[in-house]
Amino acid sequence: MSLATTMPAPFIRPSGDLPASLSALVWRGDALGRPVTASCASGFGALDAALPGGGWPGFGLTELLLSPAGTLEFRLLGPALGRVCAVGREVVLVGPPHLPHLPGLLPHGVTARQLVWVQADTPAERLWATEQLVKAGSCGAVLAWLPQARPAQLRRLQVLASDHEGPVWLCRPAVAARESSAASLRLLVRPGAGWALSVDVIKRKGPPLARTLHLPAVPAGLSAVLPPRLLNLGQTAVSREADHAVVRAPTPEHRRPAVPH
Structure with missing residues (x-):
């Protein structure tokens, strides 16, 4: 009889029976994971509640999937970028599709x-610059535009970001x-x-999030000057929404006769 057949199977205790010091280190798949370091608050309560650690994580890679590029990123990340700058750190942008508009970020403290x-x-x-910045770890946050990144490149960036204390957004x-992605x-x-943003968390350390988050995201530079009727666009009756305009159905008295093309 071999030794393997005589040895009893090891007993695995559930995490709830472990000492508190060890139980805190065990992550269960039905709960949100805990970050290695303190997270950076996003500025949106609903989003923070859905993110492991209650904010944008450090020591890891975060992918923002959006189209078109350059229109939504700063509305989502502006508050977090301001928090990074508030502690005296720099924010580095790699390959933005448009010239960064500093007046739009100044209200956030950037x-x-x-x-x-x-x-x-x-x-x-862009890939080389991003890798060097993340590897150096000398800035508070990195925001890079890598539309053509391949899976192997994402895996490498995730490995590098695991040693970067601040957020790394792609x-x-x-x-x-x-x-698929290693992020x-x-x-x-x-x-x-x-002015809202619709956000779906499609991958996180924890259970799937089945609902879409609707985040009020009026550009900081406009919130103080827009009249209430333009600040509350989401509360008015709309029949159809386009990317850059809200189109309302005309009332009968304002309808114009059809013009042949």
């Missing part, structure tokens, strides 16, 4: 001295949501009603 823009024109340059097209957190971001 200053010109703390905003660094790396102009990288080719996919290879912006990719919404269609990339169909692909520890993935969010699908779309325009919502009025």
Whole structure:
């Protein structure tokens, strides 16, 4: 008779029976995971409640899947970027699709001295710059646009980001949501009603989130100057919504006769 057949099977105690010091280190798949370090609050209570650790995680890669690029990122990340700058750290942008608009970030507390823009024109340059920044760990947060990143490249960035204390965000097209990714957190971001953002958490350390989050995200530079009727676009009756305009169905007295084309 072999030794293997005589040895009793080890007894695995449930985490609830473990000492408190050990139970805190056990993650159960039906609960949100805990970050390695304190998270950076997103500025949106509903989003923080859905993210492991209650905010944007450090020591990991976060993918933001959105289209078109350059229109929604700063409305979602503006409050968090301001928090990074508030503690004296820099925010580095790699390959943004448009020239960064500093006046739109100033209300969040992002200053010109703390905003660094790396102009990288080719996919290879953007990937290389992002890897070096994450590896160096010298900035408070990295926000990079890598629409053509391949799975192997994402795996490498996730490994590098696991040693980076601050948030590392990658912006990719919404269609990339169909692909697998090594990123520890993935969010699908779309325009919502009025000024809101519709956010789906499609990957996180924890149970799936079946509902869409609707986050009020009026641009900080406009919230103080817009009249109430424009601030509350999401509360008015709309028949159809486009990417850049709200189209209302005309009332009968305002209908115009059809014009032949």
